[in-house]
Amino acid sequence: MINRRALLRAGVVAGGLLAGVTSLGTAAFAHVAEPSDDTPPDRRPSTPDEAWAALREGNRRWVDGTTTHPHQDAARRKEVAQKQDPFAVVFSCIDSRVAPELVFDTGLGDLFVVRTAGQTIDPLVTGAAEYGPAELGTPLVVVLGHQRCGAVTAAAESLHQHKKLPGELSTIASSLRSAYTRSGGDVDKMIRVNTVDVVSRLKKDKLFAPRIAKGKLKVVGAYYSIDTGEVTRLV
Numbered sequence: 043m044i045n046r047r048a049l050l051r052a053g054v055v056a057g058g059l060l061a062g063v064t065s066l067g068t069a070a071f072a073h074v075a076e077p078s079d080d081t082p083p084d085r086r087p088s089t090p091d092e093a094w095a096a097l098r099e100g101n102r103r104w105v106d107g108t109t110t111h112p113h114q115d116a117a118r119r120k121e122v123a124q125k126q127d128p129f130a131v132v133f134s135c136i137d138s139r140v141a142p143e144l145v146f147d148t149g150l151g152d153l154f155v156v157r158t159a160g161q162t163i164d165p166l167v168t169g170a171a172e173y174g175p176a177e178l179g180t181p182l183v184v185v186l187g188h189q190r191c192g193a194v195t196a197a198a199e200s201l202h203q204h205k206k207l208p209g210e211l212s213t214i215a216s217s218l219r220s221a222y223t224r225s226g227g228d229v230d231k232m233i234r235v236n237t238v239d240v241v242s243r244l245k246k247d248k249l250f251a252p253r254i255a256k257g258k259l260k261v262v263g264a265y266y267s268i269d270t271g272e273v274t275r276l277v
């Protein structure tokens with residue numbers, strides 16, 4: 043494991059060698075490269091349970107109105123400029139009211155975020171979700187459905203009325219057909235069924251399954267309340 047402070051100190055040397063090339067750049071680097079030795083290390087959650095706990099704590103702050111907006115300053119931007127190591131993948135809807143970094147009170151370099159309408163999935167989306175766990179060892183994937191999902195509502199209406207949605211919106215409706223048929227016309231139930239369906243698909247993913255079996259990865263499904271801001275685990 044490479045020590046972050048050691049890297050920063052190495053950066054000071056490199057910055058010194060580069061002095062004179064651009065005084066502005068060196069000054070900016072020096073600002074980041076001088077953390078006090080008293081500063082507690084900013085430890086990234088490394089297990090699935092630690093990662094879920096960190097997301098739950100962030101969501102609690104969001105619900106309570108006590109957000110700290112971590113990792114959202116220039117120092118963090120520089121810290122992760124050359125390398126990222128997010129602790130979770132969040133796969134959510136495109137809905138403007140469900141921004142993962144906000145609802146989990148996280149910042150730059152903390153999350154991989156994949157978003158599609160109604161968090162519907164296909165091979166391209168699966169590939170995007172696979173990247174973190176497969177390449178960087180990201181320990182958690184959260185599939186996040188949400189209250190009053192417009193995509194799921196539109197799909198339910200289209201399927202109910204046998205009226206095809208325009209353009210590729212019809213592809214979204216097709217992707218939600220299975221959840222629709224098992225929800226008895228209840229849109230909120232359909233949102234939850236679809237979320238659990240996506241979790242089931244991802245758990246069978248050939249890159250995920252071996253990591254799940256070894257305890258290195260968890261895929262969880264959750265539901266976001268637009269009214270309260272609270273994330274509730276479904277599966």
Ligand SMILES: [Zn+2]
Binds near residue numbers: 135137160192193
């Ligand atoms: Zn939605």
